[in-house]
Amino acid sequence: MGKTLTEKILSQKIQEEVEIGRIYIFPVDWVFAQDGTGPLAIKVFEELGISLLSSPSRTLFFLDHASPPPRSELANSHHLIRKFGEKFGAKIYEEGEGICHQLMVENHASPGEIIVGADSHTCTSGALTAFATGMGSTDIAVAMALGKVWMKVPPSIKIILKNSLNNRVMAKDLILHIIGALGANGATYRVLEFAGEGLKALNMDDRFTIANMCVEAGAKTGLFPADEVTKEFLEKMGRGEKYIYLFPDENAVYEREIIMDLSEIEPMVALPHSVDNVRKVKEVKGLKVDQVFIGTCTGGRLSDFKIACEILKGKKVKSRLIIGPASRRVFLEGMKEGVWEILVEAGGVIIPPGCGPCVGIHQGVLADGEVCVSSANRNFRGRMGNPQGLIYLASPATCAATALTGYLTDPREV
Amino acid sequence: MAWRGKVHKFGDNISTDLIIPGRYFHLRGNLSELAKHVMEDADPDFVKKMRKGDFIVAGENFGCGSSREHAPWVIKIAGVRAVLAKSFARIFFRNAINIGLPLIECDTENFKEGDEIEVDIERGEVRNITRDFKVAFTQLPPFLREILNAGGLKEYIRRKKDFEG
16 A cells, blocks of 8 residues: 555654554654753653663754743753753754754754654644654653654645745745634644645745644644755755655555645735634735734745845835844845845844744733734734734735735735 | 542633743743643633632643643643543643643533533543533543553653663
8 A cells, every 4th residue: 555755754764564543652863842841851851760862963952932031030941951951962052043943944854754842833844854743841851861752643634736826925825724724623633745736836935834834733744745846955955965755655545635726825814813713815904913023933934034025125114023034044144135134124123033922922022902913823812922912824925015004915915 | 430520611722822821931940830820811710710620621622732741731730630622732632641631532512611520531431410411432542541540651761761661
């Protein structure tokens, strides 16, 4: 019988034909935590009674969620993580280096690997054909100690993409559309596997955005096959030798198949307070917006800022605009291309690479009743630090068009 | 073994942001302090109303969102005996098993706030004493029951030193 990408990666890892629905112990290639989940993982690790990391060079910590720290408790968390790194040899990504998921795809994730991270958006690396999934601190502590995790083999839903996206329609619109169609738990315990000739038209930034949000439909991860686009990206990142051709078998068995015509996708928005509460932007007219945020592991890459520049160049914003590059690399590349100058002249505020206001700790907490349109991945009540704030999720193009007018705006109209 | 307690009823898609908001990030190093805010954005009075041994009963997709293990921890530390829901988000599900918080996936439609219920883990049955009906549920797979019975994955590994051992 043919195998899905999930079955291929997982079977190869344990040299055994995996069976959907069964629990196996899998070896992991990379294990990581961030500054929110890391301290608890460290505490559990220290209580396990195992004195060494299974693979120090493949154990990573990212100081991205509260970075630089806004208060002493969080500074102490950073200190604890640094000390742990020194003692056990784990790699620490310092403040300002960027968001864990962006750094994973820039520096580590490769096709065929298993990656576990103590952060739900670990699935971002699925865009590079790695079986990457989020777990909690205890799983991560055990994976750090033993290099293994327990996992149930999930069935896959195949999403067949046709044609290509229209001008100013972005990968974010596609994944919002998919989440709206599936529902917030429509893919729980399943993997979303992307296929079809439409893949050719999606660059790696697009694929990262899509894979990143698969968890918002409940999925364990979102997988793209490893094709020429993957190869080119890995070469650019200096690890071209990690490329392997990795596609599902033609006769693989999927739980469901869904066909999506990319040319029919329009700018989408997720209304408060759930990610599957999706509408077309043009159907939500007249929404006055206080703050726009372009950034995060979903929408803070160079192509996201370039489209914002295209919309905002030489103009002034009418709502507050916060700009958060996903990593130092994105920040430096944008600097060379002059994107920050355009966005700052338009009225934007640039924050350091990291999670920024997405997690509600600092750098853009909303006031009571305020409306934010964000390129992030979650609009749950309280997400941006205030349960009285209202978060709308949209593409970076829609965010930029909205900042320009001060009202939720379809980017094709500006 | 049966557990008896009161129902605290919640809806669908209760996210980990509702269970324990990100604005309390700085308290994550102190779980008992953090637990004073459990469910705060879903029901600000929850901590005042609940008694040790009570149950959280919810709809679909309980625990969706972030991977923060602090979410099942604060529920457990607050004294909630088990969470019953129509379905659970997968990271929350494994986190709860891994820290030894029992989860029961069953039809929760007819449970109301304040109902007195009895959960029999061995028999796979929830009895609603207030409304006089029973709901059956499927047991967890043996491996996960073993983790839960050990008190969580940490205790399981402490004892066995490895998964297979």
